[in-house]
Structures are given as C-alpha cells and as structure tokens.
Amino acid sequence: MIRVLFVDAGAAPLATLEVRLKPLFDDWQMQFVAGADAALKLLDTARFDVIVSELGSAASGFDGSGLLHKCRERWPAMVRLILSAETRQDVVMKALPIAHQFLAKPFDPGHLRQVVSRACALQAKLYSNGVMASLGSLKSLPAVPRLYQLLSQELDSGRATPKSIATIIEQDMSMTARLLQLVNSAFFGLSRRITNIREAVTYLGFEPIRNLVASTEMFRAMSKMCSPTGFSLDAVQQHSQRVGTIAAGLLTDRELSRTAYCAGMLHDIGRVVLAVSMPEAFSRASDLAKRLNIPLHEAEQQVFACTHAEIGAHLLVLWGLPPALVEAVAFHHSPALLGDTQLGIAGATQVADAIDQG
Secondary structure (H helix, E strand, O other), rough: EEEEEEEEOOOOHHHHHHHHHHOOOOOOOEEEEEEEHHHHHHOOOOOOOOEEEEOOOOOEEEEEHHHHHHHHHHHOOOOEEEOOOOOOOOHHHHHOOOOOEEEEOOOOOHHHHHHHHHHHHHHHOOOHHHHHHHHHEEEEEEEEEHHHHHHHHHHHHOOHHHHHHHHOOOOHHHHHHHHHHHHHHHHOOOOOOOOOHHHHHHHHHHHHHHHHOOOOOOOOEEOOOOOOOOOOHHHHHHHHHHHHHHHHHHHHHHHHHHHHHHHHHHHHHHHHHHHHOOHHHHHHHHHHHHHHHOHHHHHHHHHHOHHHHHHHHHHHHOOOOOOHHHHHHOOOOOOOHHOOOOOOOHHHHHHHHHHHHH
C-alpha cells in the first residue's frame, strides 16, 4: 500500500484535504501533519513513499520548498509533490527543481491518484542498488555549455522567435525535458498535454524560458559534474538528436512526428542520469557490455537490476511528462510489449535507434 504524507500550515486546510481524499482511504495509508517541524519529526520515525506539501513561504511561517529541500537531502527516494494555490510564476519556478511536480488547488482526487500511482509504479524495482535514491537526489541535469550559452544569447538578442528558441532547445535533452516538465505543470492549467518543443515555446512565451535558463539548479555544465571516464555528453546528445530526426521521419502524422522527435531526443536520458549520479557503477556496466559483447541495457540489468530505459522513463514520470513520451522512453528497446499493431512513437524510436547504431 502506498504511504502518503500530507503537510500544510495548519489544521483547517488539512481537514479539508482529508475529507476530499476519503475515496482513496482504501488504497493509501495517509497521514496529515501541520507544520514543517512536525513533518520532519514524523519522517525521522516512519517511512513514506510520497510527501505532498503546500508551498507557503518562509515569511508566512511555513516554507514548503524548504521542507522538500530537506526531504531531498535526507530521504531522496521519496516522491515530492507540491499541492498549492500559488499563482506567482517566480515562486513556482523556484520550487520546480526541488519538487517533482506542482499540482494546483482546487484539485481532483482522481488526478492526484493518477499522479501518485504513476510516480510509484517503478519504485519497487528501482529501489535496488540505490538507483531510486540517486534519482530522487538529482538536482540538475547537464546541458551542453555551447547550447546553453547560445540559448541565453538568443533570448537576450531582441531578435528571438519561437522557432529560433525551439531550434536550440530541441538539440539538448536536458533543456527539452525541463521545458516539457514546465509546460505540462498544473501551474499553467492546460487542458491537454504538450509533447513537442515548438508548441511549448509558443504557448509559454519567452519569460518562463528565460527564468528556466536563469535557474542555477536546473542545469550544470558537464565539466562540473562527476562522470565516468570516456563518457561524452556531446556524443549522447548527437546520437539522440539523430534518433529523433530519423524517428520523426518515419511517421507521417505531423503531431506524432513532432512527438517522436522529442521521444528520440529523450530516449537515452536515463544513461545521462546514471553517468552523472552513479558513475562508478555505470563504468562497470559499460565495461561488462564491452567484455561480453552485449547491449548496454543488458549489462545495466546485471549491474543495476534495471535499465537506463526504465530509469529515464521513471524520471519523466516524476516530472509529469506526457504518457506518450514516457512509454517511448520506457519501451524503446522493446516496443512490442506495448501491443501496437502499427508503427507508433516507441517503435519509431527503436527503429531509429537501431539505424543510428549501425
């Protein structure tokens, strides 16, 4: 049974939450705690799979971001969600690197059930070998410095267009993933999920993207992150971009084609996560693949008891990315498991990956 801790500033909002969540009592073990100090005290003695906190602020006496920051450091495997009526974009942007997702009040209990269930789906498997803790403690993803600088310059040039901004972001898996996380956040209240970068840039406008670029916790240069000897972020990015381009060309439907490009761009994001968060174990998997002449994902299964496909998919689930992208990343080595009778996004990604591997 999933264990969920709800935290808010006072008893009244928690009582309202408890009433609204009655339909979930049979599926979840829930506790409701007023105040960050009381929450931390409880977490010292009991394990939870998910924490759901109001945002608040340090000035108001309840700092949800600060609470989740401590949770990330002390209990990194726990899923961290914000449930808030906050409408200030700068406040939400500050919290985005700390929380996995932002959920807006008033909320739909059915939607909350879906978010939590999806976030916890792979937890049992990924708990082995510290993989889940590494995912949970991940603060930033490496962006290619050249593209990061190019995006900053383009935003400040006064000549930027949605097309020019999207063209830069589409070349970098970290920026692609973070922008899709942002645009699909409940903060923006979209009635449908966005799965391609050009539409995301057009919808958001430049200011949220400028804030995203300015957030020091979102991205970090590869040179400042620990990585295995011989690992090249540039090589992974270039491969992913080629896979995205090929996958997009395999599908005739325009919307599916654009989604397939993003799926190709993100299909190996789990490799990057492993390389920067567990470099020694990643090196063992790489060496094993070479020694036994087997695919890397088979070697990862032996070392981590899971693969970069599952890790990448789980990260995208935690960040609330659309199911079409999550499925493509999760099954890009085995799309037949989805049962599709026609070539879909996951299948196109697998074919493109095979083509680019030679």
